[in-house]
Structure formats: structure tokens, C-alpha cells
Amino acid sequence: MCRNIKTLFNFEPPATEEEIRAASLQFVRKLSGFNKPSRANEAAFEKAVEDVAATARVLMQSLTTTAEPRDREIEADKARERSRQRFHRD
16 A cells, blocks of 8 residues: 555545545556656546546545544544654654
8 A cells, every 4th residue: 555645534524625636646656657747648647647536536425434533633643653653763
């Protein structure tokens, strides 16, 4: 799993269009191996990003859960702590 792609489902407030697009872009970059496509591949790359984003929207709207929505700030704090433990061994 690409570490830059974050979980977007079951958060309060819900994922924004920008977050969905950013995750889709990271996914297409990972699959294609391109950070930035050449002009010859740019249209196909952008179409793939849009297709993945559309599919992600459908998926998130279709999913159900009985779990309480996660708080973005609490999850961000947890991620910072994991990073601190991983990279700043005290």
C-alpha cells in the first residue's frame, strides 16, 4: 500500500473532493511509475486520475458502518506519534 494514500472513509467531516483527488493522484502515480507524465501521456494520466476519483466517490458513498466516525485531529495526532516513534528513536 502506498504510504501517502490515506484512509478517507468514516471521518467527520467527510473526505473533501481535494482529498479524494489527492489519493487518486497518488494511486495513479504509483501504478504508472510517473510522478509527472510526459505530454504524450498527460491526457491518459489525467483521465485515469478522474476515473479513480469517481470510483472512490462511489465506493465511499456505498460503504456502511456502525462504527462512530473518526475524528481527523485525533487520527492526525496518532500518525504524528507513530512517525515520531519510527524516525526519532528516543
